[in-house]
Amino acid sequence: MSDTAPITAPSDAIAIRARGVEVGFGSRLILRGLDLDVMRGEVLGFVGGSGTGKSVLTRAILGLVKKSAGQIQLFGQDLDALPPRERQEVERRCGVLFQQGALFSGLTVLQNVQVPMREYLNLSQGLMDELARLKIAMVGLRPDAADKFPSELSGGMIKRAALARALALDPDILFLDEPTSGLDPIGAAEFDELIATLQKTLGLTVFMVTHDLGSLYSICDRIAALADGKVIAAGTVAEMLASEHPWVRSYFHGKRAAQMTPP
Amino acid sequence: MDPSFATEPSSGGLKLRLKGRWTIDAPGLEAQANALLTIAANQHSLILDLSALTAMDTAGAWLIDRATNAAAKTGDEAKIEGATSAQEILLQEARYRSFEKAEPQRGSALVALLTTVGRGVAGIVDDLHAGVIFLGQIVNALLQIARKPSRLRMTSVVFHLDSFGLRALPIITLINFLVGCIVAQQGVFQLQRFGAATFAVDLIGILVLRELAVLLTSIMVAGRSGSAITAEIGAMKMREEIDALRVMGLDPVEVLVVPRFLALLIALPLLTFVADMAAIFGGLVVGWAYGGISPATFIARLQNAIALNTFLVGLIKAPFMAGVIALISAVEGFSVQGSAESLGNRVTASVVKAIFMVIVIDGLFAMFFATIKY
Numbered sequence: 188m189s190d191t192a193p194i195t196a197p198s199d200a201i202a203i204r205a206r207g208v209e210v211g212f213g214s215r216l217i218l219r220g221l222d223l224d225v226m227r228g229e230v231l232g233f234v235g236g237s238g239t240g241k242s243v244l245t246r247a248i249l250g251l252v253k254k255s256a257g258q259i260q261l262f263g264q265d266l267d268a269l270p271p272r273e274r275q276e277v278e279r280r281c282g283v284l285f286q287q288g289a290l291f292s293g294l295t296v297l298q299n300v301q302v303p304m305r306e307y308l309n310l311s312q313g314l315m316d317e318l319a320r321l322k323i324a325m326v327g328l329r330p331d332a333a334d335k336f337p338s339e340l341s342g343g344m345i346k347r348a349a350l351a352r353a354l355a356l357d358p359d360i361l362f363l364d365e366p367t368s369g370l371d372p373i374g375a376a377e378f379d380e381l382i383a384t385l386q387k388t389l390g391l392t393v394f395m396v397t398h399d400l401g402s403l404y405s406i407c408d409r410i411a412a413l414a415d416g417k418v419i420a421a422g423t424v425a426e427m428l429a430s431e432h433p434w435v436r437s438y439f440h441g442k443r444a445a446q447m448t449p450p
Numbered sequence: 451m452d453p454s455f456a457t458e459p460s461s462g463g464l465k466l467r468l469k470g471r472w473t474i475d476a477p478g479l480e481a482q483a484n485a486l487l488t489i490a491a492n493q494h495s496l497i498l499d500l501s502a503l504t505a506m507d508t509a510g511a512w513l514i515d516r517a518t519n520a521a522a523k524t525g526d527e528a529k530i531e532g533a534t535s536a537q538e539i540l541l542q543e544a545r546y547r548s549f550e551k552a553e554p555q556r557g558s559a560l561v562a563l564l565t566t567v568g569r570g571v572a573g574i575v576d577d578l579h580a581g582v583i584f585l586g587q588i589v590n591a592l593l594q595i596a597r598k599p600s601r602l603r604m605t606s607v608v609f610h611l612d613s614f615g616l617r618a619l620p621i622i623t624l625i626n627f628l629v630g631c632i633v634a635q636q637g638v639f640q641l642q643r644f645g646a647a648t649f650a651v652d653l654i655g656i657l658v659l660r661e662l663a664v665l666l667t668s669i670m671v672a673g674r675s676g677s678a679i680t681a682e683i684g685a686m687k688m689r690e691e692i693d694a695l696r697v698m699g700l701d702p703v704e705v706l707v708v709p710r711f712l713a714l715l716i717a718l719p720l721l722t723f724v725a726d727m728a729a730i731f732g733g734l735v736v737g738w739a740y741g742g743i744s745p746a747t748f749i750a751r752l753q754n755a756i757a758l759n760t761f762l763v764g765l766i767k768a769p770f771m772a773g774v775i776a777l778i779s780a781v782e783g784f785s786v787q788g789s790a791e792s793l794g795n796r797v798t799a800s801v802v803k804a805i806f807m808v809i810v811i812d813g814l815f816a817m818f819f820a821t822i823k824y
Contacts, residue, residue, distance in 0.1 A: 292791065293789050307475070308475060314480050317512075318512065321508065321509075321547070324547060325543065330549060336789060337788065338787060338789055339788075357473060357474050357475075357507035357509060385543075387539065389508070389540070
């Protein structure tokens with residue numbers, strides 16, 4: 188359960204700490220006093236029904252939507268309280284994969300991946316080209332995709348290209364909004380594997396909104412479930428499977444889940 | 451700590467000890483990596499010792515692997531020592547691979563210039579072609595609607611009538627009032643020298659009713675509503691909404707273009723009438739305040755100067771202007787491609803072409819009316 192989240196853990200072991208977060212649009216409150224901790228170096232899968240505010244929480248953490256109450260800390264720092272320069276420093280450590288990819292439509296994939304490099308780093312064009320092509324190869328895109336425009340790519344390729352851009356600066360924390368939706372099962376498995384490898388080798392923290400039970404079972408260290416604007420359950424796959432909460436039960440013991448075997 | 455490396459001779463060849471953070475944001479990473487590459491490329495056997503590395507990311511791993519790769523190419527041995535298992539995986543994952551660079555195609559400047567000019571000319575022909583096809587589609591859709599009037603989307607027509615007509619009223623009234631004032635001021639000022647200041651009324655009446663009001667209104671509508679039509683249809687095209695309409699068996703021209711076309715066709719003559727009145731009122735105000743022509747004199751002179759045909763010449767042009775604006779903005783909207791840039795280009799092209807065509811049509815009408823002495 189959410190209140191069993193280890194609040195006692197040292198603060199530098201926590202990548203994201205959210206306390207009492209409230210976000211609403213008009214009179215409708217989406218998040219009602221949400222508490223969440225994401226440990227450093229873990230892959231947290233975030234589940235919840237459609238429209239429960241999973242994406243809203245991601246956007247709130249990134250400071251894209253205003254919260255009406257509560258506090259969110261990234262690496263122990265409250266983004267709202269930071270001066271712009273330091274805020275940018277923290278934001279630079281975040282890589283974000285938006286649900287629709289959000290690639291810049293006027294730039295090629297290669298240029299898209301180079302945007303954060305160009306903004307923040309002082310690298311030669313040659314090295315940037317090669318590093319961007321490396322990222323593009325790592326996410327499993329064919330080399331000729333680099334010079335294509337987003338409108339020429341398929342949905343799955345857009346996801347991969349957007350991941351390459353999210354990884355451009357080797358971020359400390361990666362936000363993934365439904366990363367495997369729109370990918371074929373083979374592609375989704377490769378995607379999961381890449382995330383797992385990066386997490387193991389780079390100590391990447393991953394915050395992943397997903398409905399893909401395959402991803403949840405195979406790479407998530409912990410899973411948090413969102414309902415009624417709060418985290419109703421959080422824990423390992425085994426703990427989630429044992430949860431008594433009716434929504435969590437129907438999620439992990441439903442027909443779809445029954446066809447999958449947890450590890 | 452910044453990335454660096456130190457050379458140490460060892461039994462197996464040259465040993466390079468890497469230190470510090472080999473990460474993409476570390477200052478001086480590129481210079482160090484290039485220095486490493488130079489040494490590695492000239493060395494026959496090389497050992498890279500990673501035990502003193504404090505951090506390595508994919509960029510660092512790639513650069514280190516690039517060096518070992520270069521060494522392996524020249525010599526027979528290139529080893530990595532002291533890497534943790536995580537670093538080994540990373541070195542494998544972000545291993546060096548060469549990327550063929552696509553050579554930019556370079557032709558002669560003359561050929562490029564001629565190509566551009568040729569494309570431009572062909573583009574005009576294509577535009578004309580697309581415009582005619584589109585006009586045909588609109589007429590076809592209108593005929594379908596005429597046969598079955600229930601297919602007309604009345605709500606949509608009224609909605610667009612509101613946004614193209616009613617909401618344009620304040621700005622159209624204002625600019626025409628101001629232009630009426632300016633014409634009156636210049637008329638009075640220039641004609642005073644001949645003692646013919648009252649003839650300014652003739653000038654205002656004829657110029658405004660025949661040409662200025664309809665021209666200014668059309669240009670304003672092309673900029674205001676034409677751009678909106680292109681942007682709306684273009685955004686729908688980008689988000690595959692047009693395709694969605696098509697697969698549902700709905701004709702995008704009938705659903706999207708006809709209501710806007712009809713709304714403009716109704717709105718522009720109405721706006722032109724308001725523009726006529728606003729400009730003449732502006733002339734009356736300035737004529738009175740600046741030229742000392744009393745409103746009664748102004749009205750009396752105006753009645754002498756103009757006839758119904760003066761007014762009609764202006765008004766007849768309005769629906770043609772509306773048609774051309776709607777046609778161009780819809781064609782441009784449908785030719786939007788996937789990128790945001792293309793949307794911007796199309797909206798610009800739509801406004802520029804619409805204003806250009808409005809002026810061309812006005813010129814053609816001027817010649818036509820002069821010929822038939824209307």
